[in-house]
Amino acid sequence: MSTHEDPAGQRPAEPPQAGITRKTLLKAAVVTGFAVPLLGTGTAMADERSTKSTTAPGPNGSPLAVTPQCHDGDAPTIAEIEGPYFEPGSPQTTVLQGSDNGTHLVVTGVVYGLSCQPIANALLDFWQADSGGNYDNTGYNLRGHQYTDSQGRYTLTTIVPGLYPGRTKHIHVKVQAPNQPILTTQLYFPGVPQNSGDAYYDSRLLMNVSGSNATYDFVLDVQQNPGPPPPPPPPPGGGGTWVAGHTYAAGDVVTYNGSTYVCIQGHTSMTGWEPPNVPALWRLQ
Ligand SMILES: [Fe+2]
Numbered sequence: 001m002s003t004h005e006d007p008a009g010q011r012p013a014e015p016p017q018a019g020i021t022r023k024t025l026l027k028a029a030v031v032t033g034f035a036v037p038l039l040g041t042g043t044a045m046a047d048e049r050s051t052k053s054t055t056a057p058g059p060n061g062s063p064l065a066v067t068p069q070c071h072d073g074d075a076p077t078i079a080e081i082e083g084p085y086f087e088p089g090s091p092q093t094t095v096l097q098g099s100d101n102g103t104h105l106v107v108t109g110v111v112y113g114l115s116c117q118p119i120a121n122a123l124l125d126f127w128q129a130d131s132g133g134n135y136d137n138t139g140y141n142l143r144g145h146q147y148t149d150s151q152g153r154y155t156l157t158t159i160v161p162g163l164y165p166g167r168t169k170h171i172h173v174k175v176q177a178p179n180q181p182i183l184t185t186q187l188y189f190p191g192v193p194q195n196s197g198d199a200y201y202d203s204r205l206l207m208n209v210s211g212s213n214a215t216y217d218f219v220l221d222v223q224q225n226p227g228p229p230p231p232p233p234p235p236p237g238g239g240g241t242w243v244a245g246h247t248y249a250a251g252d253v254v255t256y257n258g259s260t261y262v263c264i265q266g267h268t269s270m271t272g273w274e275p276p277n278v279p280a281l282w283r284l285q
Helices: 193-197
Strands: 104-112 123-127 143-147 153-159 170-176 182-188 208-210 213-215 253-256 259-263 282-284
Touching (some): 123 153, 143 153
Antiparallel strands (some): 104 153, 123 143, 170 182
16 A cells, blocks of 8 residues: 655645636535535635536435536536556446445446536546555555446445545546546545645535535536538639628629629628628629
């Protein structure tokens, strides 16, 4: 088992978070009955809370209070540092070995794309410290990867990670849609006093925790439903049929309903702006 990940003065150089935007994605979390004491996480969290219901039931089948939500057009889940203890080649499993030495925890959620449609067969590779705050750097305890099901869902059975100097409680994860870039990030626990003193903590990565159940939905920077293809451009040199969505320059010549028009002012064409309707843009030839 390893030493601590980020002891003071030994942390590897890690990128700053200045490029991370604060656009609302996660509506944060409220915890009930969790093993760690509740702590107000500050005003930055308060304005990101959602009133919507959760995607996963609580321990008694009742809905959790709030949960991360995916809204069409929202920003993707933010990236965070990988840290020094990622190990490739983890076993494929939803139950992390070594999870019997700490507080039981089940994390569930959905992996979405930018249009909030679930992503099937997305890869999630988790790794974390044990309850004593140590990483296994010689084996694969508390390391494992899995794939989302046909509805984009994942389930991770593990333990609550322990604290180690310089960091709050966190779970590392890499998430990747098929043939798409890897998102490396971390998940955090609400109500942990060390959150406020952790330079990498971000409330947008808070799980929604209730007892031994936690939820978190990822939004990957993956385009979905790109829409209909753009109209074909007119043939070069002008003389083609007028189409919507094309940028015309003054002097371009088009045909429309059997008539020929000359563009007299550059513009991007739109449905409703057909040449006969806009004499300011087109002159009948
Ligand atoms: Fe870590």
